[in-house]
Amino acid sequence: MAKAILLDSLHYVRNGSEQIPLLRLHRRLVPVKMCVCIEGPKNSTLEQLALELCYTIRAMNISCLRMDYAAADEEEHYYNQLDGKGIYLSAILDEFTLDKGFVKLRNRDDSIKSPLHVSDLQKYLIRLFK
Secondary structure (H helix, E strand, O other): OHHHHHHHHEEEEEEOOEEEEEEOOOOOOOOOOEEEEEEOOOOHHHHHHHHHHHHHHHHOOOOEEEEEEEOHHHHHHHHHHHHHOOOOEEEEEOHHHHHHOEEEEEEOOOOOEEEEEHHHHHHHHHHHHO
């Protein structure tokens, strides 16, 4: 049964001349539900914030990875790799996060980065994954 679910959730998306694997498991079935990643130049404050967010999310019993930096020129490839791993949601931190307190949430299914204030993140994740 588990093999059938995995095979059924594997899709391939065409990106130019290559096909990219995409694991589309339901958000409650994915082993790693979300990741926290940083866009832009290296910043120790953003790294600390990313670690704190990961700890907070894990304390809510939601599996979370802390990912490396996403380079601007390789951003599409970076997110395609996350989609291929089946990670449902990405919380993206950047300079705007430090200035205004907003993170960008990128959903695997539609790839839209929507802003959400850090203070509302816990309520949103509980509603989404519980």
